[in-house]
Each structure stands twice: as C-alpha cells, then as structure tokens.
Amino acid sequence: MSTDLTGRGVVVTGAGRGIGAAYAKAFVAAGAKVVVNDLDAAAAESAARELGAFAVPGDASSEAGVAALVAAARDQLGEIEVFCANAGVARGGTEAVDERAWDVSWNVNVMAHVRASRLLVPEWLERGRGTFVATVSAAGLLSIPGAAPYAVTKHAALAFAEWLSMTYGDKGVRVHAVCPQGVRTDMLWGSGSAGRALMEPGAVDPDDVARDLLAAMDDGRFLVLPHPEVAEMYAGRAADPDRWLAGMRRMAAALPAVTMGTD
Template sequence: MDLKNKTIIITGGARGIGAALAIRFAKEGAKVVVADLDEGAARATAAAIDGLGVACDVTKEADVQALVKQTEQHFGPVDMFCSNAGVCLGEPSHSASASNDTWGLCWDVHVMAHVYAARAVLPGMIERGSGYLLQMSSAAGLLSQIGDAAYSATKHAALGFAESVAITHGGDGIKVSVICPQYVATPMLGYADKGASSDLPGVITPEALAETVVEGVAQESFLILPHADVAQFIQFKSANYDKWLGAMRKLRSKIVDEIGSTDLETMHKLV
C-alpha cells in the first residue's frame, strides 16, 4: 500500500510505538488520526504532524465507532486502521495467578479492540473494494512471553483473528498485516518516552520499528517482523515443539536464577 494521502487511524498513538508510527506515516504523506486514552497527549502528537487527536478507550465499542465516525467527518473514509494499543501487566507467581481483571483487560485490549475496529471499518472497506487492517501483536503471539501468560495468550488470539480476516476478506480487497516485534525501547520496558534508545542487543527503538512497518506495508506482507531472528525462532518451534519448550524452560530458569523474577523491565536485559 502506498500511504500517500491515505487516512489512517492509530490507537495507542500518543506515545511510544504508536507515536513513532504516526510520525512515520505522516512523513509518507498520510492523514493520521491519533487515538489514545490520554486525549491531551493524543492531540499533542497529532498537532506535530497536522493530524487529528481523539480520545478513545479501545475496550469500549462505542468509542471505536465514534472514533471512526469522527475520522470520516474530518478526513474521509478510513483506508487503514492500526490497532496498536496494548498492555503488559505480568503475573504474580504461577501462570494462572494474574487476576480476572488483568486477563479481562488483556483480552479486551489485545483482541476485542481489534474486533471492534474491524466491525467499524470493514463494511465500508468491502464496499469500496480496498482497505487495510494493521494490527499490533508481538513476537509473543508467535512464540511466548515468559512471565505473562495473559499477554501471550491474548497476543496469540490477536494473530488468530488477523489470520481469519485475511482469509475471509482477502478476496474483497482487504489487506492485513500483523506486527510482531520482540523488545522495543518504550515506557513499557522502563525507557524514557522521548528519544528512547538502548545499546542492549535485540532492543530496538520505536523509530526503527516504524521503518520496518512502512516497508512491510509497502510489500503488503502479512507478518511484519522488526526483529529478523524471530523468523528463525518460529522455524525452530515448528520443527520440534518439545525441544523449543525445553529451551524456553531453560531460558526461564536462567532468568529467575539471575534476577530472581520474570519482571519484564529487568528481564529483557538478559535475553
């Protein structure tokens, strides 16, 4: 897809990856709507790129519908909906130890928000014979995130939903891409929001991720892998599931031995 003059909505767009995507898409000539729970931050990010900042709680379908309606009134039909909003809360102890509220929030943000977005824009896209759903999953959606079963399970579900949309509506002219990064230097990992960077192997900046996304969208690739080695990990996993699980158990044991927990902010520095 050529992004020039395209109308794009990005949820979770005020900071981090979302803001980097908004800025990069605007550089390509897109008309960008920045949606976020933090309306002030959304407007600030949007103002810097001549976009539109909108308050939106992606866990509420009415908010997503209103977001699309406001976008259509301001810029016209939505060409791309980028479901970027995400949460990562971890687990207190065993894999089922996170609260029902945590599991529910992960499900609502990582899965139902994508469903709400599709419901809001697919009818118009199908009628026009074109459209793009760009969905943030994670390498955890292909592999697994140690120390956060709710995150991993819902990211897997997000990938499954994206596959269903691509299978069902590819013939209608609808394109789907799923972004599956590993570690990105964002506030989720404890990095400063502005100009975040890291010298740690495997940790990339939001700006580097955005470059990969633009390339993937240009090629209309279903899987966008900002970390190239994820493709190798997928092959390892699919070739011998038991061996892969054993390797992941060893990695988890190493992490716990070295830092005493699977806290995300500290753990990424060891892997």
C-alpha cells in the first residue's frame, strides 16, 4: 500500500534539527504541508524557511504548549493528518538522579505523546483517518546502561504507541514507532563516552531514519527499525531475559558512566 502525502497536513515536533528536521524535509519532498515545531524558535524558523514549511515554535510537551501547537497547526494546515511526536530529551544517571531529570524526561518523552493524542485522536476517529508517529529509540525496545530516565521513558513511549495501535488501529488510526540505535545528531554527540561507545558504531544519518519511516508508512508497518539487527536483539531478550540481563550487566561494567544531560 502506498501513502499519498500530497497536500496532507503534517506536524513534526523537535524539527529544528536532527531526526525531526529530516522528517520535515522528507514530508515536504513528498508533497505534504508541514509545520515545523521546536522549542528553539530560531531553529524552527530557520528549518521552516529552508524547506518552505510553516514554523510554529514552542513547548510540545506541556499541556498548554501542545494545545497551542495543535491550534496553530490547524490554522496553518486545516487538518492535521500526520503528527510526528519526535521531540525528546536524553537524561542520564541512575535511580538517584534528581527529580527534575525524571520530570522532564516523563513530560517530553511520554506525556507529550499522550497530550497530542488526546487532541488529535477524536478528530481522526471521526474522519476515519490519521497517523501518529512516535520517535522512540532502540532503548525503548532494549534499554541502555547508565541512563535510567531515558531508558524508562522510552519504554513507556513505545508502550503508549502500542496501546494506540491496538486500540484504534482498526478504526483508521495508523501508528508507527521509530526505534533507531545511533543516529548522527547532537543527542548522540552529547551522550558522553559511554553513549558514543554504544551508539556511534553503525550510526546512521537522520535522512536514513526519515527514509525508513516513509517506507514503513507505505508498508503499514508499526515498528520502524533503521538498524535491522535490533529486531534480533529484541527477540533474544524476550526468549531468554536472564541471559540478556547478564549480557547487559557485562556491557555496563565495561563502560564509563553515561553523561547525558541532567538539567
């Protein structure tokens, strides 16, 4: 099945750079009308200007921010037919990391998806058509040593995407969960020596992730794996959790601390 994006309204959060900017570029190239959202207003406006898209800067995680984004996007696009919940934060540390790191991670990586869906799903059900894209991470399928807030909230983001699909997939709402490993973005470069050791080998470009997303939309596939080997790791984890956990402990012991941001 082929997805015709010509004239369709698309919103991409966290689209000022990285994976989000690549999504926006790919959707514009496919003929869609695109809203570029980013907390960094200058980045959103620059990306939108370069692409011929609409810039709607702002916080795509808070309840008020999501409501403002959806309202502004509807003003620009008419209907929102594809929403890419791409904005994310990577916070490192153990269970002992401060409450703010957990709160920010939960709001940006999970509740932003819930809040957008709350506003969009009723309209999509009425129309019988809509697409929700969650940029998750291979960490949502597997995990990552040394970054408890990131690992836990990415698992939750995947669980919410699965829940949306199982609840509304037969009612016209299509859901895609994008789960790459290393992607050559600022998040990768800022993940510290341990993060780079885990993710930089085999890292792909953001444009590769966007290409794989559009292919999954054409195929109707829920799970988007720019690194196909992640599927084998995920299957191995399910088949023998104790063996998988032992391997993860060895990996964690061999790595320095992950130094993702904690602010």
